[in-house]
Each structure stands twice: as structure tokens, then as C-alpha cells.
Amino acid sequence: MAEKPQPVQVPYCGVCGLPAEYCEFGPDFEKCKPWLIRNAPQLYPDLIQESNSKEADGVSDQLQSFSITDSTGPSGSSALKQEPVKRLPGGKIKKKVTRNKRKSITTIKGLELFGVKLSDASKKLGKKFATGASVVKGPTEKDQIDVQGDIAYDIVEFITDTWPDVPETAIFFIEDGKKVPAV
Missing domain, CATH: 3.30.780.10 (SUI1-like domain)
Known part of the structure; x- marks a missing residue:
């Protein structure tokens, strides 16, 4: 006799409410990432590596910022300023979209x-x-x-x-x- 198949357990994201494997296509993947790392690490192994490398980058950034502030003197100003780039889920950069000129x-x-x-x-x-x-x-x-x-x-x-x-x-x-x- 064949065994009766068991139902599949689908984990749903606690942030966006989508099935965890679809979070990357959801409204805000960046907010879902911490939840996914804690609750569904098997679905996104790249996130775990990415978070580990970000933590390492964060520590090195902190060390660099300490050395920069020490070298700038009492004013504490730095000549390096980066403008934040708005990124969409999937890493796409938001661009200005124009409508078709043929509409009337x-x-x-x-x-x-x-x-x-x-x-x-x-x-x-x-x-x-x-x-x-x-x-x-x-x-x-x-x-x-x-x-x-x-x-x-x-x-x-x-x-x-x-x-x-x-x-x-x-x-x-x-x-x-x-x-x-x-x-």
C-alpha cells in the first residue's frame, strides 16, 4: 500500500503576508529580509551570506568612520558625502517613467x-x-x-x-x- 502524502507546510512571511518564497516579489523585500533570515533561512541562503558580509562591512565602516573623524580634527566634517539611491525590490534603481506621447x-x-x-x-x-x-x-x-x-x-x-x-x-x-x- 502506498503512503498517503502529507500536506505541504507553507511558511507565510510575518511582515508582508506572502508565502516566504514570494517575498522577493512583494512590496518591500528589504523589510522582509530580517524575518526571512530568522524564520526561513533555507529559502534564501544568499541572504544569510549577505547579512554576514553586511555585518562585516558595517564593522569596517564604523572603524573607517572613527579613523576619518579622528583625522578631520575637532570640526568632525568629512568631504565624502554619498547621495542615497532609491532601490526597488530586486535591486532595480527607480527611474522616472514618462507616458506615451501618442495618448490624447x-x-x-x-x-x-x-x-x-x-x-x-x-x-x-x-x-x-x-x-x-x-x-x-x-x-x-x-x-x-x-x-x-x-x-x-x-x-x-x-x-x-x-x-x-x-x-x-x-x-x-x-x-x-x-x-x-x-x-
């Missing part, structure tokens, strides 16, 4: 002049064009609707069909700072 936003202004509630209009626009739409304050502190994406030429027909009070002659595009009729 279509802005709709003046619908409230025709009795249209902007919150309802933004919901309908978001559903129709399957995109994000929200009511925001514009540069002149008036409410406007920002729709993600370039939907300028499809929107004229949608506005005139959805809200018949808005005449097509009242819809304009602003292109290169010039007011162009949509008709």
Missing part, C-alpha cells in the same frame, strides 16, 4: 448650456466609446468633460442623437487654436 484627450465644453447634466453625459460617453470619461474643472474653473482617446469626429453624431436640444451648428472643434465648425 477629447474635451467637451458647453453642454450644460443646453440643459445637459455633465455627470450623466460623461457616463453615456464612457459607455458609448468604451473609454474613461470624467467631469473636471477646466482652466477657467468651469466644468468640462474629458474623454480619453481621439473621438472628436465620432462625437458630433452621438451628441446630436443623444441630446436633440443641441444643434449641430453649435458644435465646434478647436484645432491649432482656431475655432472650426463641426458641420
Whole structure:
């Protein structure tokens, strides 16, 4: 007869709550390291070596700092200053991320002049064009609707069909700072 397999015991990190073998992919691996060294040393043997070498480095740094402060005299100032580098889990250095320059936003202004509630209009626009739409304050502190994406030429027909009070002659595009009729 074959033996019944026993369930696997998975240690969960006391810091981040993830299984211990996934801590390195978690939100803050640096905070998890001391817990992992104490409770799951078999999963990360490199951490134990790293912590031992860091302790040795820390002692040598302390010795160097004592010798530097002794040699600088009574002022105690040192010419060596290092700027701290922000590191992400996995040792990656944080870089500034820029968004894609091809993204566009279509802005709709003046619908409230025709009795249209902007919150309802933004919901309908978001559903129709399957995109994000929200009511925001514009540069002149008036409410406007920002729709993600370039939907300028499809929107004229949608506005005139959805809200018949808005005449097509009242819809304009602003292109290169010039007011162009949509008709």
C-alpha cells in the first residue's frame, strides 16, 4: 500500500503576508529580509551570506568612520558625502517613467448650456466609446468633460442623437487654436 502524502507546510512571511518564497516579489523585500533570515533561512541562503558580509562591512565602516573623524580634527566634517539611491525590490534603481506621447484627450465644453447634466453625459460617453470619461474643472474653473482617446469626429453624431436640444451648428472643434465648425 502506498503512503498517503502529507500536506505541504507553507511558511507565510510575518511582515508582508506572502508565502516566504514570494517575498522577493512583494512590496518591500528589504523589510522582509530580517524575518526571512530568522524564520526561513533555507529559502534564501544568499541572504544569510549577505547579512554576514553586511555585518562585516558595517564593522569596517564604523572603524573607517572613527579613523576619518579622528583625522578631520575637532570640526568632525568629512568631504565624502554619498547621495542615497532609491532601490526597488530586486535591486532595480527607480527611474522616472514618462507616458506615451501618442495618448490624447477629447474635451467637451458647453453642454450644460443646453440643459445637459455633465455627470450623466460623461457616463453615456464612457459607455458609448468604451473609454474613461470624467467631469473636471477646466482652466477657467468651469466644468468640462474629458474623454480619453481621439473621438472628436465620432462625437458630433452621438451628441446630436443623444441630446436633440443641441444643434449641430453649435458644435465646434478647436484645432491649432482656431475655432472650426463641426458641420
